[in-house]
Amino acid sequence: MLTPEDKAAIVAEYATSEGDTGSPEVQVALLTHRITYLTEHFKSHIHDNHSRTGLLRLVSRRRKLLDYLHKKNAQRYFDLIKKLGLRK
Template sequence: MALDTAKKQEIIQKFARDSKDTGSSEVQIALLTQRIADLTEHLKANKKDHSSRLGLLKLVGKRKHLLKYLKNSQHDRYVKLIKDLGIKDK
């Protein structure tokens, strides 16, 4: 269920802070969001795939922690990111 290289590069370029940024919180959250969306579609078709469901829950937890970190450290970037990704704000 990994992202293909072209899609990953597109996401990195869209959310990167500069040309060499691949590991910032924004990029990581955007990549996790895409993987979560892909896994969600997979699980709609394969309801009994419990190992993928567990992986999905781990990804959601990791994204939640990164969002919490970003919200506490750089709130303006957090607001922009959730708006761009269409993630609900609690």
């Protein structure tokens, strides 16, 4: 689960400026952390279909944010996916 300390660390690492919590980089990083957590959760809770629906929503939201970032600033997009270790 995402603790406040973990969230603060992620925000500090991916923020584009001080106090930045809403940039696409920060949002994608937080979503990636939650997606990773849920993926591990499903390894032991195979039949948790309700949470699986939530996972699909998170993945979709992350994809939309990444598409937006790619459209607005391709270099920031490529830097982010490399830093997060995402495909593409």
